[in-house]
Amino acid sequence: MPVQGHLNSMLNLSHLFCLAEFDVTFIISDFSHRRLLQHTTVAATFARYPGFQFLAFPDGLPEDHPRSGHRAMEFMSSVNNVTVPLFKEMMIQENFLASATRRPVTCFVADGKSMDELIESIPGMEGFIRRRDLPSFYRVDDLNDPVLKDIVAVTMLIKRARVAIFNTCEDLEGQIVAEVRKHVPRVFSIGPIHEQVKYRLTEKKAESSIITASLWAxxxxCIDWxxxxxxxxxxxxxxxxxxxxxxxQVLEVLHGLLDSSQxxxxxxxxxSITAGNDGEDPVLVELKELVKGKGLLVAWAPQEKVLNHPAVGGFMTHSGWNSTLESxxxxxxxxxxPYFGDQTTNSRFVSEVWRIGLDIKDTCDRKIIEKAIRDLMEVRKDEFMESSANLAKLVKNTVSKGGLSYDNLDGLTQYIKSLVI
Known part of the structure; x- marks a missing residue:
């Protein structure tokens, strides 16, 4: 899916394949490709690997479509109706993508949403997963709901795959990975992928830079601040x-932050604010005035660098999987x-399984936000910092030499090499 969160992990996976000296063709939408070239160093990073190339297709939407929020489902439908047929047409061409300088295609790595199906089927999760923790598209009254049917159809495709690659690790979700292995012949959990990339680049003493797949400038x-x-x-x-x-909601979050004195x-x-207008949103103008001297408001930030900055002691997040792993x-x-999709489940894992934070889903009240931030940054700070530090150590060890994710990546690359005839 050509959206920010999916691009992050798929580009990092492509980077790992390039380090394994594979030829990689990255399928992307025209819109996302232009934004990547405008706002990132992705082109320069992959220029070091002659076997890498982008292949762009239209996503079927006009340039000014928001591709976010409640209209995100329009985007997914358009990709399915416009992009997928174009891709299928290319796939049936004889020797597609092969050339005098490129090897024939060995395998196709598809982006998926298989985490979602597992939520209600794994033994042992009944004690902490509630109905509100399931993605909203599962909480419908009609089993013929078109979105539900589409999600289930996409998810069931995993059973047809020879291999499933997960951006997770056994230390975080060992029970879930074990459950997937009952349905897929080979499962490789190689995450956190962004940490795997950093370790492999250091190990190879490579000069290539870390990829940031930002669609915004x-x-x-904020780093200087x-x-x-x-x-x-x-x-x-x-x-x-x-x-x-x-x-x-913006004002409730703002006052919760201000009242927390953090x-x-x-x-x-x-x-990101609904009911905006052609000029600068008046809410943003008000925010900038109220924030002065108490915090900093920016349009977009280098998130991984921010999270690793010594001044940062907590993260109020929508619980997307990339953000969760980076934190x-x-x-x-x-x-x-959380906002939607797997985020509602990720947030429950943060609070009830890994115990590295608090879940305030389904509420947007300044008093609740203030208390949660105070608990995280003051009242229970030592408790959360200790558990977070311990988990960080585990995930860094798993992508290091001798760790399970490290070994799984080696196993994955060896398996792909075995497919070459």
């Missing part, structure tokens, strides 16, 4: 690349306010 002035703040004193706030918030760095995408690897505890 990053405001790096963080440099001036005390250790573990800042709560970082970001609701990701797809979430939309109402004016009322320093904060808040990422607020210009297109875990950085040892930063979380306040979770």
């Amino acid at each position: 990053e405001d790096r002035s 963080l440099d001036a703040q005390p250790s573990k004193s800042v709560i970082y706030v970001s609701f990701g690349s797809l979430a939309l918030v109402t004016t009322e 320093r904060f760095l808040w990422v607020m995408r210009p297109d 875990i690897a950085a040892g930063v505890p979380m306040v979770c306010w």
Whole structure:
């Protein structure tokens, strides 16, 4: 899926394949490709690997379509109706993508949503997964709901795969990975992929840079601001690349932050507030005035760098999987306010399974937000910091030499090499 969160992990996986000296063709939408070239160093990073190429297709939507919030499902439907047929047409061409300088295609790695099916079927999860923790598209009254049917159909495709690759690790979700192995012949959990890339680049003494798949321009002035703040004193706030918030929700979050008396760095995408207008949103203008001297408001930030900054002591997040993994690897505890999809389940794992944060889903009240932030940053700070540090150590060890994710990546690359005839 050509959206921010999916691009992050798939580009990092492509980077790992390039380090294994594979030829890689990355299928992407025209829209996302243009944004990547505009806002990232992806082109320069992959220029080091002659076997890598982008192949762009239209996603079927006009340039000004938001591709986010409640209209995200329109985007997915358009990709299915426009992009997929074009891709299938290319696939049936004889020797597609092969050339004098490129090897024939050995395998196709598809982006999926298989985490969603597992939520209600895994033994032992009944004690902490509630109905509200399931993705919203499962909480429908009609079994013929078209979105539910589409999600189930996509999820069931995993049973047809020779291999399933998961951006997770046994230390985080060993029971889930074991359950998947009952349905798929080979499962490789190689995550956190972004940490795997960093370790492999260091191991190979490679000069290539870490990939940031940002579709927006990053405001790096926030790093200078963080440099001036005390250790573990800042709560970082970001609701990701797809979430939309109402004016009322923005104000509740703002007052919760202000009333908590904590320093904060808040990422607020210009297109993230509903009922905006052609000029600068008046809510954003008000926010900038109220925030002065108490925090910093930016349109987009280099998130991984922010989370690993010594001044950051907490993360108020929408609980997207990339954000969750990045926070875990950085040892930063979380306040979770999920938006949709797997985020509602990820947030429950953060609070009830890994115990590295608090889940405040289904509420947007300034008093609840204030209390959650105070608990995270003051009242229960030592407890959360210790559990987060321990989990960070586990996930860094698993991608290091001798770790299970490290070995699984080697097993995956060897399996792909065995497919060559």
